[in-house]
Every structure is written in C-alpha cells, then in structure tokens.
Amino acid sequence: MIDLRSDTVTRPSRAMLEKMFSAPVGDDVYGDDPTVNELQNYAAGLAGKEAALFLPTGTQANLVALLTHCQRGEEYIAGQGAHNYLYEAGGAAVLGSIQPQPIDAAADGTLPLDKVAAKIKADDIHFARTRLLSLENTHNGKVLPREYLREAWEFTRQRNLALHVDGARIFNAVVEYGCELRDITQYCDSFTICLSKGLGTPVGSLLVGSAEYIRRANRWRKMTGGGMRQSGILAAAGLYALQHNVERLKEDHDNAAWLAGQLREAGADVMRHDTNMLFVRVGDDCAALGAFLRERGVLINASPIVRLVTHLDVNRAQLAEVAGHWQAFMQR
C-alpha cells in the first residue's frame, strides 16, 4: 500500500534494525543504558541544551513537559489546534490539574503575542497562574517564521513565562530554514522531538531542556509509567534516525510540492502544501475517493479536507501513481 495518511506509518529500515539489534543496553531506570544515554546526549548536543530524556511517545513527552513546567492550578497558553491541547485527551488537565488557555493561531501557525499577552492572568486569587507559553513547530506542516521564534522568546522573558515548543516535526522546520537545530532551540526552554514520524523509528520521542528541568522531568516520566529498562534497543533507532534521516526530510518536502502540482493539474482543489503535508478539498466525495484509492493500493484519511503526508516510505514514482488514480477518480 502507498500510505499517505501520516508520516507515523514509516517502517524501520534494515540499517536501522541492524543498529537496534546490536545496541549495547542496560537498565535505563538505573541510568545504565549506554545507548539511551548516547541518544539523549547526542540530541541535547544538537540542540545546544544540557540534557534530554527519551520517552515512548510524543504525547507522553508533551505531558511530562507540561507537568514539569506547571504546578497544579497553573496554566499554559496553547493554540486551539495544538496537539498538546486538542489531541492528547486532556492529559495535562486530567493528570496534572493544569488548566489550558487555548487561543486561535494565526494563518502562519504562530500565536500572536498581543493575543497571548491579553490572556496572561493578573496575580489575583480569582485566576489560575499563567506559567507557560506552548508553541508548535511545525504546525499542520507550517514552519513558524524564524523571527517570530526570537520575538516569542523575548516576550516570554519579559512576561516571566516559560516557553515550550512541541517540535514533533521540528526537523522538518530545520531543513526548511536550512539552519542547525540549535539556531532555533536557543529560543525555547524545552522542546520535544518525535523520532517516530518522518525520522522513521518504530517508537520514541525526546524531551530536551536544561539539566535541572530534565532531572525533574525524569520523575514525572517515572510517575506516568514511562520509565523503561533495556530501551537502548529503541534508542538505537533514534540515534540512527538523527544521524541518517534528517537531511532527507527535504525530499519529503520536495515530494509534497511535486504532488501538489500533479494533483492541481489533475483538477484537484489543493488548498496548500507546506513541508511534508498537503491539504486537498474533496468535500462530499471523500468517502468515494477513499474507497476508490484504497482499491488501487493507496491509503488516505478520507475527510472533506484530505491531509496527505509524504515520508521516507513513499517515492516519486508512487506519488505519480497516486496522481494518476486521483485523475481517474475525477474523470470517472
């Protein structure tokens, strides 16, 4: 199947599996797993931060990040469509008694700082204490403007807020800016990385920040059930991904742009493409289109606006097939 539902569907390559197979391991709850330690140190080094923590999923990494930044009765400001507000089952509120303050993101994926400022609560017994601004980069495929990252950083310094970035796809932003990871992560206190999306590992995420922050996060990881043992097997995949699969993300971006062009030529209503995602308006045709493509070996999420995601397991020739089937559907 040609699977365009998400970049989470990527499978570990043989080379990655070989690294996993031969990884030296230990008990990571004791801090003894050399491969986990290597991954954490490597990621922290790339980010210009002191420390990192390996977690099973991005959802848990975001949860632990919020639990570490905010106490009970405090709040974080995030986008209405932010993963750590909308798509994590309310974990911060349920498990941390942390109140979300969602605001609408601008069209470019940023949270306008004047709108953020308007939501920061005064020191008053009626209000939760505003503690954290949480951004997402990339957000629905959109790379936040680089200048905005610095402005948000300065803003949070002035307003005494911490700044977290959900960087599930932060390397898609890095290759798009053409910069180093540290060039952008200097503008946040903490951030997460998903290793299991376009980077191609079977599981794993990282939370990155200061040594003191990560030391506290480690306790929350344990409490939320994320302390793992010989997890070097998994960390080996992450190391491989960071060393081999970052620069190639550019191919995914080029492929998404190329597919957008092909689908437009085929008459599809392509709304936009950014990094490795494109969005196509199909309206009421979605169920029929989904079934038509599935019969021809193509998987999509069939909704009125279809999000197509390119990744390391789909190549140009396969995307040409997809465009051909799409055209056949439009002409049926």
Ligand SMILES: *Cc1c(COP(=O)(O)O)cnc(C)c1O
């Ligand atoms: C995928 C994703 C996550 C984490 O997802 P998991 O499936 O739990 O690894 C977090 N934030 C964003 C923006 C994501 O796209």
